[in-house]
Amino acid sequence: MGKKRFKSQRCLNCGAEFSVKPELASFCPACGQENHDLNIPLRHLLAEAVETVFHFDTKSIRTLQALVLKPGLLTSEFIRGRRARYVTPIRLYIFISFLFFLLLSFSSGRTVERAEVEADRTATGGFSITFYGINSN
Amino acid sequence: MVFVLMPFFGYLVYLFHRKQHHRFIGTLVFSLHFHSFAFLALTLLLLLGRVPFLAPVTILAPIVLAIYLFICLRSVYGQSRISTLFKTIIIGGLHVVSVALLFLLTAFASVVAF
Numbered sequence: 001m002g003k004k005r006f007k008s009q010r011c012l013n014c015g016a017e018f019s020v021k022p023e024l025a026s027f028c029p030a031c032g033q034e035n036h037d038l039n040i041p042l043r044h045l046l047a048e049a050v051e052t053v054f055h056f057d058t059k060s061i062r063t064l065q066a067l068v069l070k071p072g073l074l075t076s077e078f079i080r081g082r083r084a085r086y087v088t089p090i091r092l093y094i095f096i097s098f099l100f101f102l103l104l105s106f107s108s109g110r111t112v113e114r115a116e117v118e119a120d121r122t123a124t125g126g127f128s129i130t131f132y133g134i135n136s137n
Numbered sequence: 138m139v140f141v142l143m144p145f146f147g148y149l150v151y152l153f154h155r156k157q158h159h160r161f162i163g164t165l166v167f168s169l170h171f172h173s174f175a176f177l178a179l180t181l182l183l184l185l186g187r188v189p190f191l192a193p194v195t196i197l198a199p200i201v202l203a204i205y206l207f208i209c210l211r212s213v214y215g216q217s218r219i220s221t222l223f224k225t226i227i228i229g230g231l232h233v234v235s236v237a238l239l240f241l242l243t244a245f246a247s248v249v250a251f
Contacts, residue, residue, distance in 0.1 A: 067174050071205050072212030075167045079213070089169040093176075097140055100176040104183060119179055120138045120236055123198060 006037040063087040138236045138243075143172050145235060149228050154214055171209060175202055203229055 010017050011028040018025040018035070025035045038045070063086045066073045074086060087095075100119070147168030151161045178201055186195040207225045211218070 067170065067177070070212075071174070072170075072209040074170045075163070075209065075213045078166045078170075079163045089166045089173075093143070093169045093173045096173045096180075097176045100180045103180055117240075119176075119183075120240055123139050123175060123179060123202065123236070 005035065006040055007035045008037065011035065012037060059085065060087050063092060067092075138239045139172070139175070142232070142235055142239060143168055146172070146228075146232050149231055150210075153224050153228060157214065157216075159214070167209065167213060171206060174205055178202065178205075199233075 005026070007022040007025065009022050011031060011033060012035075013033040014028060014031040016028055016030040018028075022035065027034050063074065066077075066086065074089070077083070077086065078089065104119070144165060147161070147165040150164040150167055151159070154164060179198060182195050182198050182201075185191050186193075203225065206229055207221060210216075210224060210228075211221045214221075216224075
């Protein structure tokens with residue numbers, strides 16, 4: 001988890017003194033600014049940007065694993081309040097459905113609308129197949 | 138239609154669990170997670186279905202989703218197998234019907250508009 005941060009004992013934004021050790025103060029309790037000095041060499045910032053991507057990656061891999069291998073765990077965790085370790089539900093939903101419609105419209109040259117019709121048809125087990133011809137033109 | 142009716146599915150789950158003092162926000166998140174899995178599974182199945190000899194694999198979609206819904210309901214709300222099975226069938230069935238109805242409605246609307 002260890003993100004490398006350049007921390008100080010005093011908030012750089014509002015000047016509030018932290019009551020805990022700098023290593024434990026990730027955010028200022030008074031104004032909310034992250035306890036992280038950005039006035040550092042650019043290569044450190046670039047390294048940090050790469051790290052952010054990988055940090056997100058472990059989070060999304062953990063979320064995907066739970067989604068596929070442990071049905072219901074993500075919802076239980078959300079209800080219990082353990083949210084920060086997983087991808088936000090709405091972001092997960094929008095990202096996956098975006099991927100789905102994108103892949104589907106690419107894979108067969110269909111429009112997104114046709115792709116959605118096909119998705120409905122598959123998801124409902126052909127229930128709507130009887131209405132299929134109505135708006136085909 | 139599946140995309141649009143996602144919150145409605147959450148409301149259906151809420152209707153069947155509000156007596157156990159579960160909030161709508163929880164069932165809405167339940168719906169988000171369920172549909173995330175649904176779209177993921179559909180992506181994989183439809184891509185697999187493009188392989189000529191694997192085409193019938195898409196028939197599995199409703200079965201996979203029904204089983205997943207059952208396990209989710211049981212894991213999150215922890216009710217008996219019989220009760221969960223009953224709720225899976227009712228919630229899943231109502232959702233399929235609502236998707237089909239909305240589909241029919243939009244198809245009808247587009248014919249009228251044409």
